[in-house]
Amino acid sequence: MLRGLYTAASGMMAQQRRHDTVTNNIANLNTPGYKAMTATIRSFPEMLVSAMGGSEQNRTSPIGKLTTGVFAEESRINFGQGDLVQTNRAQDLALVADIEVAGAVFDESGKYVDEQGNVVYQPQVFFTVLAPNGERQYTRDGSFRTAPDGTLITAEGNPVLGVDGQPIVINDTWDNIAVLNDGTLYDKQLGQPIPGAQLMLTVVDNPNMLIREGYKRFRYEGPPGGIRQVQPGDRVEIRQGFLERSNADPTQSMVDLMSALRLYEANQRVIQFYDESLRLAANEIGKV
Amino acid sequence: MNNSMISSSVSMSALQKKLDLIAENVANANTTGYKRKTSVFEDILNSVQPQHEDFLQEGRSTPLGFTQGWGMRMSALLLDMSQATLMATNLPTDLAIEGKGLFEVAVPAPGGGTTPAYTRSGSFQLLPHPDGGRQLSTNTGMPVVNQDGEPIIVPDGYELRVQSDGTLVGVSEADDTIIDLGRIRVVDVRMPELLRSIGDNLYVIDDIPNRENVVVVMDELPEGTMIMQGYTEASNVSLVDELTELISVQRAYQLNARALYSADQMLGMAVRLRA
Numbered sequence: 001m002l003r004g005l006y007t008a009a010s011g012m013m014a015q016q017r018r019h020d021t022v023t024n025n026i027a028n029l030n031t032p033g034y035k036a037m038t039a040t041i042r043s044f045p046e047m048l049v050s051a052m053g054g055s056e057q058n059r060t061s062p063i064g065k066l067t068t069g070v071f072a073e074e075s076r077i078n079f080g081q082g083d084l085v086q087t088n089r090a091q092d093l094a095l096v097a098d099i100e101v102a103g104a105v106f107d108e109s110g111k112y113v114d115e116q117g118n119v120v121y122q123p124q125v126f127f128t129v130l131a132p133n134g135e136r137q138y139t140r141d142g143s144f145r146t147a148p149d150g151t152l153i154t155a156e157g158n159p160v161l162g163v164d165g166q167p168i169v170i171n172d173t174w175d176n177i178a179v180l181n182d183g184t185l186y187d188k189q190l191g192q193p194i195p196g197a198q199l200m201l202t203v204v205d206n207p208n209m210l211i212r213e214g215y216k217r218f219r220y221e222g223p224p225g226g227i228r229q230v231q232p233g234d235r236v237e238i239r240q241g242f243l244e245r246s247n248a249d250p251t252q253s254m255v256d257l258m259s260a261l262r263l264y265e266a267n268q269r270v271i272q273f274y275d276e277s278l279r280l281a282a283n284e285i286g287k288v
Numbered sequence: 289m290n291n292s293m294i295s296s297s298v299s300m301s302a303l304q305k306k307l308d309l310i311a312e313n314v315a316n317a318n319t320t321g322y323k324r325k326t327s328v329f330e331d332i333l334n335s336v337q338p339q340h341e342d343f344l345q346e347g348r349s350t351p352l353g354f355t356q357g358w359g360m361r362m363s364a365l366l367l368d369m370s371q372a373t374l375m376a377t378n379l380p381t382d383l384a385i386e387g388k389g390l391f392e393v394a395v396p397a398p399g400g401g402t403t404p405a406y407t408r409s410g411s412f413q414l415l416p417h418p419d420g421g422r423q424l425s426t427n428t429g430m431p432v433v434n435q436d437g438e439p440i441i442v443p444d445g446y447e448l449r450v451q452s453d454g455t456l457v458g459v460s461e462a463d464d465t466i467i468d469l470g471r472i473r474v475v476d477v478r479m480p481e482l483l484r485s486i487g488d489n490l491y492v493i494d495d496i497p498n499r500e501n502v503v504v505v506m507d508e509l510p511e512g513t514m515i516m517q518g519y520t521e522a523s524n525v526s527l528v529d530e531l532t533e534l535i536s537v538q539r540a541y542q543l544n545a546r547a548l549y550s551a552d553q554m555l556g557m558a559v560r561l562r563a
Contacts, residue, residue, distance in 0.1 A: 027299035
């Protein structure tokens with residue numbers, strides 16, 4: 001039947017997905033540590049269309065390439081640095097990172113393409129938390145608090161892990177504690193680091209290998225060698241008394257929202273036109 | 289069905305709660321000893337739609353699966369226990385803590401007896417006690433306790449003096465003789481996020497296993513902390529901060545409303561496919 005009917009329908013579905021993704025970004029404009037998402041759209045594989053028959057038998061003449069649809073392929077996360085907002089709470093920590101990779105100059109989206117066309121992504125740093133299923137997961141949200149037994153937990157109640165892979169337990173008031181850039185907790189009264197208390201700051205070499213879990217946590221699905229503890233030379237800072245704001249951009253989100261809506265509308269109109277053509281074919285052709 | 293509608297409406301209700309919180313802070317901008325409340329949002333529940341291996345095409349940068357979020361909610365309510373400015377009232381029963389710590393007050397427990405509650409609001413009063421003398425109480429009549437956990441009784445004919453280290457003395461109105469009235473109890477709550485507000489500027493700590501680690505009765509006030517008689521602590525709400533927050537929350541609410549409206553239009557278009 002008419003191919004384009006299905007192409008237009010797939011277009012509506014893809015734009016709906018884009019709209020959903022943008023709505024979720026708008027919903028999380030005030031979520032600390034939130035990273036905006038983009039739905040990438042890809043067309044179905046191309047096929048070659050040929051005209052059959054014609055004046056000479058058994059001869060086909062190519063007409064051209066045709067794709068028969070479009071779909072939302074992946075939801076990519078933009079790991080760009082969010083703005084910092086001052087809260088003055090000693091347990092609020094914000095990560096500021098600009099990790100360098102030799103020979104790469106990253107653009108704003110954290111990507112570098114060299115002359116051979118190889119793509120390098122900028123590594124990103126995360127706090128390590130223990131998810132309810134016992135797995136290590138990663139977060140950029142540093143709005144921590146303390147459980148009654150002194151364990152440092154996230155706002156959702158998951159323990160924050162130290163370098164030894166154990167939860168960090170502090171039975172003192174946090175006003176006495178300074179957090180150094182490598183994650184060491186430092187007792188301001190004694191003037192020395194607290195033994196065994198250093199936050200595990202995980203560097204993920206290719207952050208695209210992270211899958212969003214929700215509740216501000218990410219799960220790593222890449223090769224095991226792609227994650228490591230932060231090294232002294234990495235450009236990573238912890239700001240105590242600050243939180244990293246969501247990096248979703250309201251202006252861009254509004255534009256994307258309008259564009260998704262209008263493209264959805266355009267596809268809907270195309271379906272209506274096809275419907276009209278089908279009506280003519282069914283009811284008007286051959287009418288006596 | 290329409291995921292955009294779900295995400296935006298869920299988020300609007302969370303933003304509404306945040307607006308309520310800002311309203312509460314602004315309403316208490318002049319409440320003695322009030323500590324502002326803050327909150328944190330979190331994104332909720334991501335579902336991953338599985339994709340067939342054929343989706344692993346060149347140019348793709350993420351693992352298989354299309355993740356989808358469902359809006360956000362409020363995840364934690366926190367108290368900002370920072371110091372507020374002290375205001376001179378010159379009333380001898382007005383006490384303020386400069387530095388850390390909270391006063392302890394005995395409030396009636398649900399099953400009889402009393403349970404400790406904590407407050408930074410030191411606008412106290414002396415109420416007549418049935419056994420004679422006057423009892424130091426909060427403005428709602430709850431007794432303030434001394435170092436031994438007992439109510440503070442000022443005998444008739446004596447005037448209450450509070451020294452900066454928390455020592456209480458009574459000065460005779462007739463001949464300036466001094467009697468010892470003990471010390472006012474000041475507790476250090478190590479984990480202020482465990483304080484739960486019960487109204488009237490009082491906080492309680494629910495039953496937790498190691499209470500003695502969390503609530504520490506201070507035998508002497510640490511350096512930099514003192515009790516000021518004749519002062520009260522103002523509210524630590526900063527109107528500028530609250531109103532800035534209000535603007536940002538209100539705009540986020542509007543944007544979500546727009547997204548909801550836009551999702552509704554899309555639904556309308558789907559319905560009108562065949563007019």
